[in-house]
Amino acid sequence: MGFEKFLFYVFALITLWAAGMVITRKNPVHSVLFLVLAFVSSAALWLLLEAEFLGIVLVLVYVGAVMVLFLFVIMMLDIDIATLRAGFIRYLPIGILITAVMAVEIFLIVGPSNFGLEAFPAPEPAAADASNAADLGRVLYTLYLYPVEIAAVILLVAIVAAIRLTLRRRPETKFVDPSRQVRVKKGPRRIRLVKMAAEVAVPAAVSSAQPGVEENS
């Protein structure tokens, strides 16, 4: 238990530090990379809570996919840090006021009286062969089947919305269609042989001129 507690504090400190770096870095790309670190250490915290499937999915989905999306979005937007930072001192008092109000609200709702071992006794440690993912699957595909299907519909909406919003046709770009390229067969359809009369030889007098110029004239 002592080692687990030590690990919890290590990962909690890494998470807090990385989260702090996310909001203080000047370069938004650095912020995203620190957010990745925060997600990875939160995944470790979830593993310590024996929520192994959630921890792995956090790495798989958030670090593997969502953060890539964040990076693309940040590189897509041309963020000007100087204009974002302008008026920092001017808006500081109202920012501090709102932060204080929110902190007090959070403290009132989820204050220390709601926590502690009296409110939530520590659960029994899971057996060595217990599978968190299988437990999840057992309730997900029986009790919570309807929400799962709703999740599929939400994903469908996400696909359609993303395509409607961002799909752009570029008829002017030149590119090779690989599927047409590999379907090319040898034979009469590929090369067309044209019969034409023999050309008259060019006189040798223009040999000093450049070949390209000669053809154009």
Next chain:
Amino acid sequence: MIDNYLPILIFILVGILVGVGPLVIGYLLGPRRPDSEKDSPYECGFEAFETARLKFDVRYYLVAILFIVFDLEIAFLFPWALVLQELGIYAFWAMVVFLGILVVGFIYEWKKGALEWE
């Protein structure tokens, strides 16, 4: 259960050590004599033409968001695969419906040409 993850923790620690160790050793032992010419940015020996922060095309965003959707679909498949034997045909058809809804989206994006990179 948590004990099963101890080898992974050791693996991560060794990985960090292997990754960070050479950098630290190089930083401590390597000679550093910087001057303004050495520290100035250049492209293949030339002065930098423009900033390296180019704007990305919106198409990358589309590819990333389509990837996220199907990544999440995979995340739903893992617990299903673990309990399929137990729950039997009921869970099978549940997943067929789930995948069927997403295949509609897949056909849509295929027909729309969102997977083409022209």
